[in-house]
Amino acid sequence: MLDIRLIRDNPGQIKTELQKVGFPAQDVDALLAADARRRKLQHDLDEMRARRTRESKELGRMEPAQREARRAEMRALGDQITAAERELAQAENEFTRQMLLVPNLPRPWVPAGEGESANSVVRSEGEPRKFDFTPAPHWELGEKLGIIDFERGVKLSGSRFYFLVGMGARLERALIAMMLDLKREQGYLELAPPLMVNTETVTGTAHLPKFADTMYRDVEEDYWFVPTAEVPLTNFYAREILDAARLPIYLTAYTPCFRREKMSAGRDVRGIKRGHQFDKVEMVKLVHPDNSDAELESLVENACEVCRRLGLALRVIRMGTGDLGFAAAAKYDVEVWAPGCGEWLEVSSCSNCWDFQARRAQIRFRSEKTGRNEFVHTLNGSGLGLPRTLIAVLENYQQADGSIVVPSALRPYMGGVEAIVGSSR
């Protein structure tokens, strides 16, 4: 959520900024109208209430006879107040409804452009491996080795579900353990969060109200299945006021993630690149606003280090305004090369949400400078997404005979196993 005062004070500038991320100027006008209405009603109501308090106290001190005489008048005022309260509640709901649909403002240095047009590679590391045979895609490798079972996943659940089997499951577990240990080295506190959270929580990270149709939910209990651990991690300190000395706070968690993938119908249906359920190690930072930009850079670096340890060639993409998404003020993707399917895979997406989520979730800190409570800045990034990392490992470490060499960084987590071959259990 943006600061309404910012919009109120610079409507022209904010309109221009918001247009870059596809938010229409007339919606800003509607918002300002709703704000003005709400404030007017609030002001009027405050005056009526002040009068009631004042006069009720007088009434309490009166002789019973006099009191009786004024009661009708006071009752009328009470009714008026009740009516005004209803009107105000309505106006506030409408205002909030609109506010929750306004996307975040991009940082000034984010290149403007529609869709992916303004995205650009800002750096690359490592050479994509050369093969003296045609590298196979992971779905072929996985099936031949018996470590990914697509058919049974579909049998039990439907399309976009699969089993990891034997060494496949073990390899993923090794990746998770390696990543979490690295995150700890990088200063993150590991959490094992709830995977079902309530509406308020999902609204805090701005996945609601706009993206309700991308998530799974239990309607009976008001539980939403987390689409990413960003939701529980960012909300860990929701509605709390933190000591400035505690910042920055780095949190990490391994969790499954659940997504409907309606928007991606028909895309990436092969393999394990895009499922309705996938595992991810997530990083979240709650930082002091002064360090926000630098913290995004180090967040990206924290993600890149995972790729590096796995020996994967990577590149970092700076997203333009058209690809920022709803909550991000700035965003980088980290991609690794997958020689089998022949594409760069997004294994991490690192966003700086500025005070956008903090304002929704009310995560504040007591500022040492102003003595006032201010919103922290929140950042999040994958560290990394498991299926795609698994794809990259399988496809990059495949041998001519179809076996997979286990990257050295993972061997301590796999009981020293050096390769996955057809007979591996």
Place this chain on the structure above:
RNA sequence: GGAGAGGUGGCCGAGUGGUCGAAGGCACCAGAUUGCUAAUCUGGCGUACUGGCAACGGUACCGAGGGUUCGAAUCCCUCCCUCUCCGCCA
């Protein structure tokens, strides 16, 4: 799921239809004082919106939402949560 108890400021804990944003204590901050650690005294000490250059005001908030009343932290209803006991269960 059933029965009972309870949810008040950072914490503990009073409170009853009006003068309660809420006693008192602890913690915390500032000042005073005592030749050490410490103690004592005085003052301050919630959040949000809003008016004002400011001084200083207004309104809301005592788990959440409704209701009764001129007036609700205080009475009534619904819900949520916590604790104890019972049942069930990975």
